[in-house]
Amino acid sequence: MAFSRLFSSSVFKEMAGKGRSPLFARLVRQSFTDAEQSQIQSVGDAFNYAFERLKAHANRDEYVYKAAITQRILLGRHSLRSACMLNEFRVGICKVDLAILNGTATAYEIKSERDGLGRLKRQLDAYQLVFPRRYVIAGENHIDGVLQSTDPDVGILMLSGRYQISTIREATERLDLVQPAAIFDALRIDEAIKILNYRNIEIPVVPNTRIRGELREIFAGFAAGEIYSTFVSVVKESRTLASLGDLVSDMPRSLHAAALTIRVKPAEHKNLLAAINSTFVDALGWA
Structure with missing residues (x-):
């Protein structure tokens, strides 16, 4: 669906790099009727309109869920200064859709109306090795299936048809x-070394080809309780999103999740905002 593709990293990065996006122009021509186009004033308005369409129950995709977590949990309960959000964080052969680190580390696995549950157990089993709190956030159609296929310690959140998160x-x-x-x-590697420095543990002096193996052996000797809080503190600091606060505040609400999960260079923020503030008529001519 073209509405969904508007929120892709391709459109976002094109705007950041060029101050315009020919892909955006093509997608809106494909997805907006002439009547809809006549009512839209700016590129930001177009994103907001497209997002409202995506929120419709049958059309929801992963981005809608990431936006809900961003607004309701990260920005609603925490802040960019007190918490860090990780996007597509790799754990083993799996990737956590979103994770939030504040005083603890919580993994969120998204199962939208478009998704199946076939990989869910494998994903949650991988996440538990790094994240002591795990949630599945799903549409109403998946709740019974998630309840039946997950352990009692896995949290379950539902994104309702009215775009509310309930526990x-x-x-x-x-x-x-x-x-x-x-x-x-x-x-x-730099994060692992910083964790060991905080623990006053000497870093092995070995060739670069051996450093990962040596460090992993040290980590394997810890109990989880010894290393966990330091891991949370170090990753919160190294992957902080606090510097994106001004960018987020200047963007339409529908793009807050994109701004926090699609990384662009700080020098490109001006281009990105200029594109989003462009008139819709001008944007249709982007090439």
């Missing part, structure tokens, strides 16, 4: 399932 089951924190070696595998 079906709270997550239980399972720090006992976390494995420090899996935490290491999910980190950048």
Whole structure:
């Protein structure tokens, strides 16, 4: 669906790089009727209109769910200064759709109306090695299936047809399932070294080809309780989104999730905002 593709990284990065997006122009011509186009004043208005259409129950995709988590949980309960949100964070062979780190680390697996549940158990089993709190956020059509196929310690959130998040089951924190070696595998080398520095542990002096193996061995020797809080603190600091606060506040609400999950260079923020503030008529001529 063209409405969904408007919120893709391709459109967002094209706007940031060029101050315009020919792909955006093509997509709106495909998805907006002539009558709809005549009512839209700016590019930002077009995004808001498209998002309202995507929120319609039968059309919801992953971006709608990421936007709900961004607005209702990250920005609604926390802030960009107190919490960090990770997008598509790799754990083993799986990627967490979104994770939020504040005092703890919580993984959110999205199962939209378009998704199936076939991979859910494998995904949650992977996430538990790094995230002691796990939630599945799903549409109403999946709730019974998620309840039947998940352990009692997995939290379940429902995104209603009215775009409200309700808690079906709270997550239980399972720090006992976390494995420090899996935490290491999910980190950048600089983050792992910083964690060890905070613990006053000497960094091995070995060739670069051996450093990952040496560091992993050190992490594997920890108990989860010894390393977990330091892991949360270091990743919150190294992957903070606080610098994006001004950008988010200047963007339409429908693009807040995009601004926080699609990374563009700070030098490109001006281009991005100029594109979003362009008139819709001008945008239709982008090439």
